[in-house]
Amino acid sequence: MTVPADAAPAARTVRSVRTVGFDALTAEELDAWHSLRAANPLLDSPYFHPGFAAAVHASGFEVRVAVGRDGSGVVSALLPHHRDGSMARPAGWPGADFQGPVLAPGSSFPPRALLAGGVRGFAFDHLVESCADFAPWVESRRASPYLDVSGGLEGYLGRASRSGRDNMAQARRRARRAERDHGAVRFTADAADPGILGRVVALKRAQYAATGVRDHFxxxxxxxxxxxxxxxxxxSFGGILSAVHAGPHLVAAHFGIRSGNVLHWWFPVYDPAFAGLSPGWILLREIVAAAPALGITRVDLGRGDDEYKRRARTGETAVCQGLVTRSAARLALRRARASAVAAAKASPLGPGLQNMTRKIRTLMRN
Structure with missing residues (x-):
């Protein structure tokens, strides 16, 4: 949805907040969601589109929305979230890679308004710095890399690091090798195929099991x-499934979400049998090349220290971790944990410090 410049919402201060279930939002509130988001360039990620909250809610994870209004009663901010015991978390958690209130640039939102009805804290781990009111509760910031794919592969290569260019060149050579060894290489940019999606989930679950990571699915x-x-x-919003086949084999695939010209890189997978081909790079190269036809100019890779993200990125934004709470003791304990984790990563005494951080993390689970 595009809002004309002369109709863009002005910066406003929230004076009252009402929290309702997603299904109880009025047409006025949903229209305001679209208008506020369209007016704020920091919110162009698909995670801020109401379609994401709607899909999460319909999938059995109740989404509630804090609706803020200014002194004139105009909707000026919305923040979708889940209730998790005494905690509130952003809608889509733990799979939401961008979080925060939907509001016009420069507008305010009172974070403590989320602490009502028995809610003791609002925990966030991918907060976009679009609202200065959350600053007192930010504990750390981490990079969230992206690819500027304006102009497709040629445009990307002109902006990429040497490492990114080298890996893209290697991906082209490995795709040729895959074709020689396994059959014609086919790329599908937008495959509305539930069977391929099922394979993506199966490969992702196998990856979780192999690496000891908690199974998201x-x-x-x-x-x-x-x-x-x-x-x-x-x-304007939806899922997008891309796949690379070599002959009859699904070599690599990715399921993400897109909104307008932004694609979020969410669940990439590859078949370990083809690991020697670096299939993830083959897939990423094909997506970059297909970006103009898809209307995509940016691919958000999401927070993470993966080597391929460091090599491929053309830029990065910051996302924040923290907790909105009235409990000074709880906040101090969380910050002690964050300091211990940072020290464990930096220190040659890592094993002992890491054991300490695990104990602190256990204390913080509830």
Whole structure:
């Protein structure tokens, strides 16, 4: 949705906040969501589109929305979230790679307004710095890299680091090798195929098991969320499934979400049998090359220290971690944990410090 410049919402101060279930939002409130988001360039990620909150809610994870109004009663901010016991978390957590209130640039939102009805804290781990009111509760910031893919592959290569260019060149050579060894290489940029999506989930779960990472898809609703998003066939928002085949083999695939000209890199996978081909790079190169046809100018890779993200990125933004709470003791304990984690990573005494941080993390689980 595009808002004309002369109709863009002005910066406003929230004077009252009402929290309702997503299904109880009025047409006025949903229209305001679209208008406020369209007026704020920091919110162009698909995670801020109401379609994402709607799909999460319909998948069995109740989304509630804090609706802020200014002194004149105009909707000036919305923040979708989940209730998790005494904690509130951003909608889509733990799979939401960008978080925060939807509001016009320069507007305010009172974070403590989320602490009502028995909620003791609002925990965030990918907060976009679009609202200065959250600054007192930010504990740390981490980089979230992206690829500027304006102009497709040629445009990207002109902006990429030497490492990024080298890996893209290697991906081209390995795709040729895959074709020689396994059959014709085919890339599908937008495959509305539930069978491929099922394979993506299966490969991702196998990857979680192999690396000892908690299985994101152990809860059935999370697979249902992807299935719902895949069925949304609207360029303004929806799921997008891309795949690389070599002969009959699915070599690599990716399920993400897009909104307008932004694609979020969410669940990339590859078949370990083809690991020697660096299939992830083959897939990424194909997506960059297809970006103009898809109307994509930026690919957000999401927070993380993965080597391929460091090599491929053309830029980065910051996302914040922290907790809104009235408890000074809880805040101090969280900050002690963050300091211990940082020290463990930097110190040659890492094993002992890491054991200490695990004990602190255990104390912080509830």
């Amino acid at each position: 152990a809860e059935p609703g999370r697979r249902e969320l992807l299935e719902r998003l895949l069925r949304v066939r609207d360029p």
